[in-house]
Amino acid sequence: xxxxxxxxxxxxxxxxxxxxxxxxxxxxxxxxxxxxxxxxxxxxxxxxxxxxxxxxxxxxxxxxxxxxxxxxxxxxxxxxxxxxxxxxxxxxxxxxxxxxxxxxxxxxxxxxxxxxxxxxxxxxxxxxxxxxxxxxxxxxxxxxxxxxxxxxxxxxxxxxxxxxxxxxxxxxxxxxxxxxxxxxxxxxxxxxxxxxxxxxxxxxxxxxxxxxxxxxxxxxxxxxxxxxxxxxxxxxxxxxxxxxxxxxxxxxxxxxxxxxxxxxxxxxxxxxxxxxxxxxxxxxxxxxxxxxxxxxxxxxxxxxxxxxxxxxxxxxxxxxxxxxxxxxxxxxxxxxxxxxxxxxxxxxxxxxxxxxxxxxxxxxxxxxxxxxxxxxxxxxxxxxxxxxxxxxxxxxxxxxxxxxxxxxxxxxxxxxxxxxxxxxxxxxxxxxxxxxxxxxxxxxxxxxxxxxxxxxxxxxxxxxxxxxxxxxxxxxxxxxxxxxx
Numbered sequence: 001x002x003x004x005x006x007x008x009x010x011x012x013x014x015x016x017x018x019x020x021x022x023x024x025x026x027x028x029x030x031x032x033x034x035x036x037x038x039x040x041x042x043x044x045x046x047x048x049x050x051x052x053x054x055x056x057x058x059x060x061x062x063x064x065x066x067x068x069x070x071x072x073x074x075x076x077x078x079x080x081x082x083x084x085x086x087x088x089x090x091x092x093x094x095x096x097x098x099x100x101x102x103x104x105x106x107x108x109x110x111x112x113x114x115x116x117x118x119x120x121x122x123x124x125x126x127x128x129x130x131x132x133x134x135x136x137x138x139x140x141x142x143x144x145x146x147x148x149x150x151x152x153x154x155x156x157x158x159x160x161x162x163x164x165x166x167x168x169x170x171x172x173x174x175x176x177x178x179x180x181x182x183x184x185x186x187x188x189x190x191x192x193x194x195x196x197x198x199x200x201x202x203x204x205x206x207x208x209x210x211x212x213x214x215x216x217x218x219x220x221x222x223x224x225x226x227x228x229x230x231x232x233x234x235x236x237x238x239x240x241x242x243x244x245x246x247x248x249x250x251x252x253x254x255x256x257x258x259x260x261x262x263x264x265x266x267x268x269x270x271x272x273x274x275x276x277x278x279x280x281x282x283x284x285x286x287x288x289x290x291x292x293x294x295x296x297x298x299x300x301x302x303x304x305x306x307x308x309x310x311x312x313x314x315x316x317x318x319x320x321x322x323x324x325x326x327x328x329x330x331x332x333x334x335x336x337x338x339x340x341x342x343x344x345x346x347x348x349x350x351x352x353x354x355x356x357x358x359x360x361x362x363x364x365x366x367x368x369x370x371x372x373x374x375x376x377x378x379x380x381x382x383x384x385x386x387x388x389x390x391x392x393x394x395x396x397x398x399x400x401x402x403x404x405x406x407x408x409x410x411x412x413x414x415x416x417x418x419x420x421x422x423x424x425x426x427x428x429x430x431x432x433x434x435x436x437x438x439x440x441x442x443x444x445x446x447x448x449x450x451x452x453x454x455x456x457x458x459x460x461x462x463x464x465x466x467x468x469x470x471x472x473x474x475x476x477x478x479x480x481x482x483x484x485x
Contacts, residue, residue, distance in 0.1 A: 086105035189215040339378050406483070
């Protein structure tokens with residue numbers, strides 16, 4: 001759900017004459033538990049003279065990703081990375097060939113010094129064998145539609161099985177249909193991440209098996225209008241409703257056999273809609289949250305730290321700080337109050353903690369680092385999406401969902417912990433006496449439903465597999481027959 005150092009999108013904004021010195025390739029390494037993660041920013045100008053940049057993380061096999069904005073003032077350079085709710089901030093030195101600074105994400109930060117390199121970086125070919133290529137054994141149509149008040153225009157792809165040859169002039173066939181809902185962060189219709197296109201793979205498999213699929217660009221991505229940055233989960237749910245209404249207008253859709261498949265945050269949006277719309281026949285939750293979001297994110301933070309090699313004893317001591325900071329900040333009346341209270345929370349927490357525990361979990365090594373750390377939390381939680389998202393309890397919607405539900409989660413998922421969230425989904429559905437559901441842990445799979453080795457978020461791009469074929473088969477079998485048993 002919440003992409004950690006994965007995909008990046010930057011278009012650059014220049015604020016001073018100093019910007020002429022930032023053109024070039026900037027390379028450095030994040031030190032994560034003794035391991036170096038090379039980071040390369042490429043900054044240049046487009047044909048209109050506007051600054052543009054891209055971002056490489058070679059170990060993660062992600063290259064030349066368009067990256068959100070860059071601010072340059074005097075000797076300071078700040079690279080905002082909206083897709084991961086992070087940023088890089090540094091100062092120019094050594095004749096404009098060195099940036100000394102920090103990389104911020106998730107309330108934590110790590111030192112990252114960038115050295116200006118000469119030459120052009122080569123981009124290796126990445127193997128993604130599951131990505132479908134035309135010609136397809138089905139019809140694929142790029143479509144566009146509007147929401148009810150025409151405030152958002154959507155771009156999407158609709159794939160539908162090829163009809164059997166019509167020799168008797170019978171009525172044109174209709175097909176069971178699903179609408180795919182992306183996870184958090186601005187996603188295109190393929191849910192493209194690290195050159196993986198999981199939604200294209202899902203659509204290809206399902207449509208080849210007789211199920212029509214609609215996959216849609218998120219707000220501000222591809223051919224969809226609107227602002228992602230100012231929107232919330234509730235806005236995205238309205239966008240999905242527009243997709244449902246579009247499907248109901250098509251003559252090739254079986255409107256009595258129409259469902260939703262949501263990945264990650266999409267697995268929250270699906271029950272939000274199914275809890276009050278009776279025209280949704282079924283939902284499939286792929287790594288969907290099943291517990292209070294603050295609790296889910298606390299577990300995510302702990303699991304990600306564990307994947308980085310941080311000791312469990314330190315993580316257990318850190319967890320209360322994470323939860324207290326989040327709840328303090330999202331409930332504060334304004335940003336100034338949030339910052340002040342967050343610092344107080346941190347200082348109270350650190351009183352009985354060793355210096356090594358504090359450094360290992362927060363990177364705070366001195367008094368001046370505290371404000372930097374807590375400000376990182378406060379700034380991330382100030383976004384409309386995250387501040388609203390953190391206040392949601394999925395069980396409020398799951399407990400009102402009466403349609404059949406299939407909930408699948410990778411056993412090795414470190415973003416939406418499988419056992420904890422599947423148990424939460426089960427408990428909530430049972431409250432409503434919904435007996436038409438299945439929850440399953442998928443052995444050996446991560447958050448993207450890949451078979452993983454290290455099972456870290458950094459491994460997503462290293463793996464050639466895009467989406468587990470067993471999971472695809474389970475979804476098709478359940479849609480066709482399993483949900484009726």
